[in-house]
Amino acid sequence: MSGRDRTPVDDAEVCVIGAGPAGGLIADRLAADHTVVVLDAGPRFDPSDRLERQERAIRPSYDRPDVWDGDPERDAHAASGEWFYPLNHARVKGIGGSTLHWQGMVMRLHEDDFNSESARGVGVDWPIDYADLRSYYAAAERELGVAGADHPYAPPREEPFPMTEFEPSYSDSLFADACERLEIDMHPVPNARNSESYGDRSACVSYGTCQPVCPSGAKYDATVHVDRAESKGATVIDRAVVGRLEHDRDRVTAAVYNTPDGAEHRQKADVFVLAAGGVETPRLLLLSESDEYPEGLANSSGLVGSFFMDHLFAGMGGLLDEPTRQNHVGFLTSECHQFYNDADAEIAPFKLEFFNYDGPSPVTMALTGDDWGDALLDRVRADYGNHIGMGALVEQLPTEESYVGLDHDQTDPFGNPVPDVHWTVDDRALRTIERANEIQREILTELGVEITWQVGPDNTGPAYHHMGTTRMSDDPADGVVRPDLRTHDLQNCWIASSGVFPTGGAMNPTLTIAAIALKAAGHIDEAL
């Protein structure tokens, strides 16, 4: 959209709230045949600014939210849970959403992840199976552009990845010998990152700053689909902060949004798609309480905001007495799902990651030291080059103690209560972090690493994957959306987000978000 016209679109059929991957994909799928408008709270970023953002990513005076113009007032939040949640490090508001700063790892959930209760004895089963999403996963891999290769621990797939996998790193080759002796398998990481040119996007050129910014555009971000939707006729309105959904008992009638000029607008549409992620989507529903829905819109179950989940990080690393060649690229090339399918009621699914960027980079060391000249050179030469490390992601179970609510003591610039991420973690997840640490220690010891750091159950943190807060269910009493992603309560309101995940598995969620978005787009098209 050119200029500053942020007024509503007349006769809109579809209003999408949130211009991240789910919103972008749905807008793209529907824009050719329907009048689509996309509202996003954040700005539209100029692609030509990406090198400037890369400089911010490298320079120590900028914090992570600064890279994508985070606004502490706009993005105010609370974290009242037992575990602090750094929400503004976890997200980007703007056209493209958090894919602008994501790592770009795109695995399918495993088959048992859809049947946690029946297969593992904990959690709940999804109302859909892997087979229901399988074709959507394949379509999502084509849409995002995924470079990968099949391996024995992955769920069955029907066709090769769209692009060949990235070659293993030199660092991977060091791990490979130790893992082979321990009979631990390594396999390629599926990356939403071009190993060759894909469409009109170039192959990766190794800037090394993938997280938080890819200057080349080789890493997928949702501007790809938002731009494509616009080219098909969709209208995208940035800096449009939706604070309330007007509704009657059965339908959403308008999205009420504020713009930077202080104006309030009402976007009407036949269908509304909530694609603002696992925190802002339940917040918007709770903000839209009414006489018909006194506990929050679409909340007859009372479960909007409940069961907030993230993935837990476990890690370990240290020093090797030979060069390890870290920090040439900013992405991972090898991981291990060998232990994933052993998950049960005691131990959660987890995957292991082999880092390509462990330890400080020389430029970071140079910019943060107290020295320069030959003293700096000596220090960097001594400290760079021998680091090596591993990570892991661990599933946490959905529990009622972990939720997203509203903090009525704090409001955003438009007077709306801010989100409160009340995050707690279950004991099974903490046990699993210990288990992941055990295997990491075994591998690193076999490799001959002097272990110098560990992230275990006492200092673990989130992987910034917001799941569970608008759960999918067959029974309206058990969740917020139906298996077709439409809300149980409202006939014209869909949710496309990792918020619909009943359980999280231990796989990075964005490919599943994309698959669910494509599934929702089909159902919405049928409904229209």
Place this chain on the structure above:
Amino acid sequence: MQLTRRDATAALAALGATGGIAYGARHFTSDDETDADDTDANTDASDDTQSSEGDDHLRSTLVAVAGVLYPNEVEGIEGFVNTFLDGRLDDSPHAEGVRSAIQTLDEHAEAWYNVKIVDMESETIDGLLREIGADTADEDPNGPTAERIRYYVVNELLLALFTSPTGGELVGIENPIGHAGGLGSYTQGPGGGQ
């Protein structure tokens, strides 16, 4: 190690520049240049980049400071810094920050040593930067003097060096963070093998 125009343009490509990348060849003589591929691009565009007298002083000052900040084994500093500055000294707020920081630095030099930085010995420049506190300060473009000098002068020059291929090679990484060095290096071992 010899810094080349390729290094300066690589640093600019990592950090963003407004049109200066094509202009830098004028700052390198054939003796400076070690990469034949670097010598033949757009040398005729240099007339467009004649800088002001004020920026000439700024450039000379930053070259002098780089002589202190960069390790002794680095050669070709003058051409490297000038080419880098071709892309950085535009009309942006960042460039104004660099100009202001250098002016502040010079004012301290004249107040404390009665001489501008370009006329100082390296040891004196080193001492001046430390007396201001730029060695221990955290960089901050909006902070007090030491933090602004750290941001716009010290780290500006260190950033240029360590996002360039030669700067990376100095410490064992030929494709440093920020440099679009391609997909070849991360698979290679320390000797260049797989």
